[in-house]
Amino acid sequence: MEFVIRVSQFLLSLSLLIVLHELGHFIPAKLFKTRVEKFYLFFDVKFSLFKKKIGDTVYGIGWLPLGGYVKIAGMIDESMDKEQMSQPPQPWEFRSKPAWQRLIIMLGGVTVNFILAYVIYVFVAFIYGDKTTKIDSLKDGYWIENQLLQDIGFKTGDKVVKVNDIKIVNDYDVRSNIIGAETITIRRQGEEKVITLPEDFLGQFSSAESRELFERRIPFMVGAVQDSSLNKSADIKPEDIITSIDGKRLRYFDQLDSIMSNYKNRTLEVEILRGDQKITRDLKVNDKGKLGIQAAFDNDRFAELGYYDIAIQTYTFGESFGAGGADFVETVQKYGAQLKAIFNPSTGAYKGVGGFKAIYSIFPSVWSWQAFWVLTAFLSIMLGVLNLLPIPALDGGHVMFLLYEIISGRAPSDKFLERAQLVGFIILIAMVLSANINDWI
Template identity: 40%
Template structure:
């Protein structure tokens, strides 16, 4: 069932984005009087379709993209017969270069607008919920495995990132922070101010969503919210509302202290000092093989909650949408220098895992908006067979006044398709490798 939920979200998200992308090309082409022969979401073989006017609309069996076939255009169909015939006034090749440029940018434009609108809607509808810098300075952080590797410690109070103050605890693991060159965290520890360098290529430590849980979180006070049946906590008589004050004589204030206090205690009993209704009790509790005692907890630290008007949401949502593009452009650039590992490239399996095993509409639209912006950015890359490749050749034509030959465009298209196929095989291979190494 988990796999079906992930696959369904991926298929729905891609279908929406690919459909809108190809619709951008179709509408721009029809606006300039070009004949659009086919519009497809997904690649052949065709599952279902119908013809409306001059255009055949269909859904393909391979849901990893889509296409619009415009008459007189050298595209992935490589229709040599049509290109060898006399140009017709309704064909792509018969139109001025500036019109053809707009057609090729139509899909990218629609994806950018879609991504911006999704981010604006999410900001307006959901607002923001986060733990602030002030709360980090009051309570400190819990430093997990990845944080400890670079020198962060439990209780550290992070003052800034590379000299710049931050707003939310989420900023500490943002792309801007992890991709910084020569970056550092300024930390207050035991009354001293120190710098913890962010290593070159540190972002490679965050290959999946689970790895984020191994970095840092804000420390939070807690109380017991529920006790699992048959667990050590139930046998010891713990109940909802209890506050755990100490473990084996060591003071406990934050949940991460309890987690780390139970580590390596599997199969043993621990002594807990428990606060209940103004009294303190001592409980001997058995620890499970998973280093847990079988309780759920309530986080007693109230996050900051902000709501925005539509007028405020428009610039903030737009900034976030383009922020995604900037971070991915920086990551791509650092991939060529070797600072960011190419193993971070994900294919359809990795994208499905990002959506997650539960259907959460807020998360669904957040991921879909992010993919929409990335899809626009990737399509703008000057690779033949992508929109950016066509744009590159059209700009050359507009500057030089001379169009590349059809034979050159056909060969470029073939090379581009090979490049894209290699990238797809590499991405799927990464997905499979990650699946087996993390499962």
């Protein structure tokens, strides 16, 4: 079921972004009386799942979910339609239009991507508001599980004070500023300490077994009892919170292993918080020191129990435009920093570039419209920025040649554009293959 929910969110988000991006090219093309021969969601290699011709345009759905496209008459694109380009230019063709009109057509897709992301952020701010966790409310610091962070010098219980020179106010600020971070200032047992990250920290992190960073310290909430567990028939329920084991207080889940290592193959009395009541149960420990119980996460419940404070900021419809705009600008800046790190080999960040599996994995395993729209807004920005890269075969490549034509007063030859398109297509395929290979290594 988890797989179905994630795939559904992934395909819905991808389809929405593709259709609207291509619509961004389609609408100005039609306004400038340029013929659009095809409008496709996904690629129709050899055959289509659906197609219907309306006017001059064939609308369809391909079978290969790697993107989508509009085929504009008289344009050198990935279709490499040399036969059409060898004919005399026609008034309805892309190549017959003024350079400024062609520029608007090519910029239409990324423009829609950025507008869509902004609109989503506005409505998310208006409908859901902002939930933030003040860093000061994490009284016992962070859970440091990642061995890489431990090797660098971090320990469970550390409180993050600054990332570079940026003072940390909210829990979210730690993760959002980690890209490009050189130093992190922590407070440990009342004293501040500056930890310097290695230059290739992002590369090491991408290759590490754990992808956890600075995690909140939370209680041991029961999610599910494993089928193989010795406690399968025990009277424990989802959302129970185990607060002590054999008389030893268990405030945080990260304390569990150190306690359980001494109780292999034993039956222990545990104290459980169920709702507002405390109860005791006898649970069995296997030969590996495990209870066979999967943990769960409930942000609001943990805040209610005083593990941290959640501040909720609501916005009027008018205020949402400013709040959504701030989220949009921040996301663009953060993604720009990610790209800068990726294109700097010394950071090793390129090792963490993922493909479709990585995108699929960021969607939650339960359906959440708030998470869906926030992720769709981020992917829309990502799609817009990537399409602006000056690589032939991408919108940015076409824009680069059009700007050259506008500035110099002469257009590159069709032969040059065909070769550039082929080179760009090879580069693009190599990038896609590299990203998707990273998903599996």
